[in-house]
Amino acid sequence: MSSISVPPPKCLQKPLTVPFRHMFGPGPSNVPPRILEAGANPVIGHMHPEIFEIMNDIKSGIQYMFQTQNNMTLAVSGTGHTAMECAIFNTVEAGESVLAAVNGIWGERAAEMAERIDYTNYLSQLLFCDQTVLSSQALSKHRPAVFFLAHGESSTGVLHPLDGIGQLCHKYNCLFLVDSVASIGGAPLYMDQQEIDILYTGSQKVLNAPPGTAPISFSERACQKIFNRRTKPVSFFLDLGWLANYWGCDGKPSRVYHHTGPVTAFYCLRESLAVLVEEGLENSWERHQNVAEYFHAGLESMGLKLFVKEKTARLPTVTTIVAPHGYDWKEITTYIMKTHNLEISGGLGPSVGLVLRVGLMGCNSSRANVDMVLAALKDALKHCHKSKV
């Protein structure tokens, strides 16, 4: 065989063009030039000493962001879903069950992932996970190996309280797994103090790095279980034994080739953690909270309603607004994108059709941006079709 039959595609003869957008949806958020430029540094080897140093810096940054001393702290080479699978694949074995609190799409997805590997699992269908119910009805009854909870449920805009849950799980010999993709860096979270066993997030929300890396950390208790499994995890790529070695977390003198780390994405992740360190974690939490309150007040003064009634349960990073009565939510988001070059989005999973979602995360969390979103919303409500029913 010696001739090609598929000709070169014409579409690739046109140059790449990418528009600038105000990324005020639930993520990805805007990436500042400083972080984009970090990613344009030359590629070095995934096993060079310099990349190991960068990975060590990332590890320290994640420990700070997560408020943990866990040695088993690293970034998975993938988006948040990869970290979610990494957590579930490594901690659970066949015959064990996962309990997932479903307060939006993330609980559903965690349950779906666990189901696929044939583990029994039980869902508590609750917007908020009541600790009494959790304790008396779920943990004691189902005796799950892992309890999953999304700290920041970006689909519903719920910030779930964490205090006390880790301790409760441990009473029942259950690991506490927390998704903080939409919350970390924007709302207080203390991995060690709150006795969280596995915590993960993504790079593309408050961190303002491009999507493609996912910080994750495992407690000593989680490691005890993981490294005493009877069977190997289903995924070689996400096997914590291999990842731990690649990230220098296993105490072994040398690192063995596992996979080719996305080195330029690591540059961006390091830079985004450096930005967080510069501002300070507590300052970042406070800024997100203040901007969110300013935003929420502005929305209410426009006559819009917040989907999450209880103030303390509102995510400061992603706000859910009750879809304005009489309007087609899709027309609103489309109008705002077209007229204001600004992304806000509709619901996701269980919240589709019920809400508009606005994310102001990391560098996007500012009063100036709130004013921009409020102006865009006012304009949309004036120009979009309102039914008289």
Add this chain to the structure above:
Amino acid sequence: MSSISVPPPKCLQKPLTVPFRHMFGPGPSNVPPRILEAGANPVIGHMHPEIFEIMNDIKSGIQYMFQTQNNMTLAVSGTGHTAMECAIFNTVEAGESVLAAVNGIWGERAAEMAERIDYTNYLSQLLFCDQTVLSSQALSKHRPAVFFLAHGESSTGVLHPLDGIGQLCHKYNCLFLVDSVASIGGAPLYMDQQEIDILYTGSQKVLNAPPGTAPISFSERACQKIFNRRTKPVSFFLDLGWLANYWGCDGKPSRVYHHTGPVTAFYCLRESLAVLVEEGLENSWERHQNVAEYFHAGLESMGLKLFVKEKTARLPTVTTIVAPHGYDWKEITTYIMKTHNLEISGGLGPSVGLVLRVGLMGCNSSRANVDMVLAALKDALKHCHKSKV
């Protein structure tokens, strides 16, 4: 709880510094400024029409590079290992077996991945996979659902012939899965004509994009099997049903949120495919072959021996050199890195200690770079310790 206990790490207060290296190992290879700059474009949404257009362009580029008309063609959001797991997770169900030709580390890893999901599998321990043996001893005996073969075995430097194998597999109702991570774009391959059912590669070799995306394509025959499974694949993230929808390959009118695609990595991948289209696939194959022959002649004239004796079985992208007698290979690679700022590497998996490996891929494949490597090797052999035994 209200105070942080893990202080901001000092290491992140230092600026990121990344050295430039000549990346002449087996990958990642150097990424030209044009492709790095593409990745520094602003982040847009993973569900925006513009990213779908970029993904469509990528799909066309992969079809060209793979020489396939397969509609089910996309890029996995991860490195080559993710694509490997995507192929195995989707095509094989419990109770079915995978046959892997082990002509280096990649066959071993495919077998390991298949084993983890509890599928029986049989390895043919062969540097070259003899078609008579394959047919009479392996396919007819084991009746595997999938046969795995690495086209370019970067660990041993073998370019495995593909003609006829697809047809043979199909005689036994077996899917033909090919790893072309180290070969695609640098050596002739015709997915459709060679009846390959699943083909994947990585972004960081001949394509010269940063590691982090992995092109993959599935034949109609593979899709028939995948979309008539009795059970779901173990991974939600790599479930082809979801990926097909995200990449617009399933004919459905709208795309549903699956995961957040690494949009800036997609920009780079598109740009790297545009570079390949500009040069032309056949020109790229020819250039890699010519440069490899020039390199091999230069090595032999220095008295070095090529690990792969048969000329036609030598990978034109990654060359394996028999580790020079009397030297410590590690001292050679370290010396060359230190003195010439140039990466070449030792063996991997079964070839550790046996070979030196030099990769000249994509923009790195030039006579000027060959001269640079030869000069570095000469210098190393002069300065590194040679035992008298």
